[in-house]
Amino acid sequence: MITATGSNAELAAPAVPFSARTPMVRPVALHRWAHDADAYTQGLLVHNGRLYEGTGLEGRSEMRYVMLRTGEIVLRTPTPDAAFGEGIAVVRGRLYQLTWRRGRGAVYSLDSLRIIDSVRYDGEGWGLTADGTNLYLSDGTSRIRVIDPAGFAVTRVIDVTEAGMPVRFLNELEWVRGELWANVYKTNLIARINPASGVITGWLDVSELLSLQERTVASTRGGTANGIAYDAATNRVLLTGKLWPWLFEVAVPK
Template identity: 40%
Template sequence: MKNIKILTLFILSFLVFSCGSNSDKNTSGFSLVTSKNKAEFKLGEEVQVSVKNSKNKQIDSVSFYFEDKQFSAEDDEGGISFSLEEYKVGNQQIRAIIYTEGEEQEVTKTIKVLSNKAPVSYTYNIVNTYPHDQNAYTQGLEFHNGTLYESTGQYGSSSLRKLDLETGEVLDQISLDDQYFGEGLTILNDKIYQLTWREGEGLVYNLDDFEKTGTFAYNESKEGWGLCNDGEKLYKSDGTEKIWILDPDTLAEETYIQPAHHMGLSSRLNELEWVNGKIYANTYQKDGVAIINPENGIIEGVIDFRGLREKVTQHDKLDVLNGIAYNSETNKLYVTGKNWDKIFEVEIVEK
């Protein structure tokens, strides 16, 4: 019962509520309605949607679209029914193209799709403890070829660093210009990608010498929070309910997933880490990490890291948990926080 209460409290911190709606603003008289005006569904449920024809126009045909699938109307009222099986969670749009009296009309309706399973609840064991610069406002943390890299934040003191895990020594470092607030980082194809917070651009460096070689714009999102990669694509959080998927060549935000569990959508997902095919994401100002399926956005697990902050030196600048690094060569996971003087190697265990 205690574990259930803990998981419920943690999940409630994730909730972002939104209602289904019709975005159609024209005067065609057409709109989409779901059975009983239901706007929230879970995977596996049946969705029944039909065209409301308030002006009683002649409907010649209707084509429905949900994600990348097309459906044809199943009845004279312009309605369909389909099962939510292999779809993404989040706020998803049903679109209908209506052919009427020689014209084509488009109407849409947004529904919320949630997981049909509660996330698995995990806790942690501390395996080892390593020193960490107490003055580092950790924003991103990542291993590459056994070496630990870190991005730190704050205007006027943001940096990119290479660290010695065992000693905590900073092996290499460059400072960002004062107008930048450093955020997440990731390494792909011998390039380091570092986000900035509200400056609307990311920074690109050579891996070997930290030489800055370029920048990239945020073409959809307004902010940069966390960053990770799967060996091919980059994943970027921005403080909203979206995790953007970036093209590795252009770095454009092409599409996104919307992490959700069985009770709602999640926002304020911050530092990201790719771990064995899943995205680990900590929630800003919370002592927890979500385990996200990158294919559909389902939050499959939640790691409760409460109590870890109390194990570091307490001081005025001490801030929240932030910093997840997975060493794929050793299969070890490490976490730290903003202005923490320790990095913890942790073992994740189910409650």
């Protein structure tokens, strides 16, 4: 995301965490692999051992299939109409990608990344994930919409809070062992959210994954932490950021 007039991105980042009682973990990198430092990462996921990445910025947004260990882009498809690409998710064999402010997303073939369908939704699109049945969509506010993929109708809304206070700027989402994880835009924090109550039960601080020099270079270019992929087959979490030079594997905290 970048700031634009009339967007949810205009507000200042929330001063999270609101409570020192909420558990905080600083994940340690187990492995790291090269990541395209020009990729404005908006969505990241692993499906059947393949790494998919959705990138942003108008005229530069893509859906990609990327080789994990080399960072090589095997397949890439531009986002339709040069739209600002956002979060991605797979459910029922279909690969979805949101766009920021157009209220429309694309559906891709998992094998070829060919666009096979489209979906519509109200408001902004930021992050997207799936639990195997439903989709979860963030829009930069403190609310996450639960969506039925068949028709893209909203079935429930989750109000996300920590210490009783709403946490806005929820961005990239991932379903991790029954929890919703969300990057908080413009911060180095990932919220661990109870999807039933919306309460943030813990935080991950990813600020130490990059060196100080790497963080400085990325931030001066507009980069920030964003990108969470959980591989259920191997029980590992992959983390990166917009314009980050590395993709990291970290242990799943208890």
